[in-house]
Amino acid sequence: MRISTQMMYEQNMRGITSSQSKWLEYGEQMSTGQRVNKPSDDPIAASQAVVVSQAQEQNDQYKLARTFANQKISLEESVLQQATGAITAAHSSVVAAANGTLSDDDRASMATQLQGLRDQLMNLANSTDGNGRYIFGGYKTGDAPFDAKTGAYNGGTEAITQKVDAARTMVIAHTGDEVFNHISSNAIPEPDGKPSQTNVFNILDDAIKALNVPVAGNAAAQATSQAALDKANRGLNNALNNVSSVRAELGTQLDELTKLDTLGDDRALSLKTQMSSLVDVDWNEAISSY
Numbered sequence: 001m002r003i004s005t006q007m008m009y010e011q012n013m014r015g016i017t018s019s020q021s022k023w024l025e026y027g028e029q030m031s032t033g034q035r036v037n038k039p040s041d042d043p044i045a046a047s048q049a050v051v052v053s054q055a056q057e058q059n060d061q062y063k064l065a066r067t068f069a070n071q072k073i074s075l076e077e078s079v080l081q082q083a084t085g086a087i088t089a090a091h092s093s094v095v096a097a098a099n100g101t102l103s104d105d106d107r108a109s110m111a112t113q114l115q116g117l118r119d120q121l122m123n124l125a126n127s128t129d130g131n132g133r134y135i136f137g138g139y140k141t142g143d144a145p146f147d148a149k150t151g152a153y154n155g156g157t158e159a160i161t162q163k164v165d166a167a168r169t170m171v172i173a174h175t176g177d178e179v180f181n182h183i184s185s186n187a188i189p190e191p192d193g194k195p196s197q198t199n200v201f202n203i204l205d206d207a208i209k210a211l212n213v214p215v216a217g218n219a220a221a222q223a224t225s226q227a228a229l230d231k232a233n234r235g236l237n238n239a240l241n242n243v244s245s246v247r248a249e250l251g252t253q254l255d256e257l258t259k260l261d262t263l264g265d266d267r268a269l270s271l272k273t274q275m276s277s278l279v280d281v282d283w284n285e286a287i288s289s290y
Contacts, residue, residue, distance in 0.1 A: 065164050074254065075135065084244065087239055089117055093113055094114070097229055107212070111212045117204070126146055136180070145175070159178065178246065207232035211225070
C-alpha cells in the first residue's frame with residue numbers, strides 16, 4: 001500500500017490538532033484549577049462530583065438550620081430565665097404571706113407586689129422575637145398566646161420544630177401551654193385529691209384575691225385565706241418545677257446543637273476532600289504536560 005502525500009499531511013494535521021487540543025485542555029485546567037471542567041473530561045468523576053456537591057449543599061442547609069434553631073432556643077431560654085425569677089419571687093412572697101402574722105395592710109401591699117409580678121410574667125409569656133412573632137404561640141405566631149386578663153391560653157397547640165440534621169428534628173419553640181399552663185409528673189398533689197392547678201396566672205390571681213380580703217379578727221376568713229395561700233404555694237412550686245424542666249431541655253438542645261455543628265464541620269471537610277480528589281487538578285502533572 002502506497003502512502004500518499006495527502007495521507008501523510010492529514011495524519012500530521014490530526015496529530016497537531018490533537019496536541020493542540022490537549023494543550024488547550026491543560027491550559028484550561030491550570031486556569032480553573034480543576035481537572036474536570038465538563039462531564040466528558042472524566043464521566044465517572046463528574047457523576048460522583050454531582051453526588052458530593054448535593055451532599056455539600058445539604059450539609060450547608062443543615063448548618064443554616066442549626067443557626068436559626070440556636071437563635072430561637074437561646075431567645076426562649078433568655079425569656080424563661082426571667083420567668084423563673086418572677087415565679088421564684090412570687091413563690092417567696094406567697095410563702096411569706098402564709099405565715100399568718102401580716103396585717104390587712106401588709107397583705108394588701110403583698111397583693112400589689114404579686115400583681116406586679118403577674119404582669120411581668122404575662123409580658124414575658126406574650127413576648128415576641130425581633131420580627132414581631134410571638135415566642136410561645138406555637139405555629140400561631142401572629143396573636144398573643146395568653147389573654148392578659150383571664151390568663152387563658154389562646155395560642156397554637158403544636159410546638160415549632162426544626163430539622164437540624166439528617167436524622168434529628170428538635171423543638172425550637174415550646175407553646176405557652178407547655179410552659180405556663182402545665183405541671184410535671186412529679187408535681188406536688190393537692191391534699192384533698194382534687195386536680196392540681198396548672199395555669200400559673202390563675203394561681204397568682206387566686207393568691208392576689210385571697211390577700212385582698214381583710215381577715216383581721218375573722219377566724220373563718222383567716223382559715224379560708226390560709227388554705228388559698230397554701231394552694232398557691234403548691235401551685236407556684238409546681239409551676240417553677242415545670243419551667244425549670246423546660247429550661248433543662250433547652251440547655252440540652254443547645255449543647256446538642258454545638259456537637260452537631262462540630263460534626264457538620266467535620267463532614268464539610270471530608271466532603272471538600274472528596275470533591276478535591278475528584279475534580280481538582282494535579283498541578284505537577286498539568287504543568288509538565290502543558
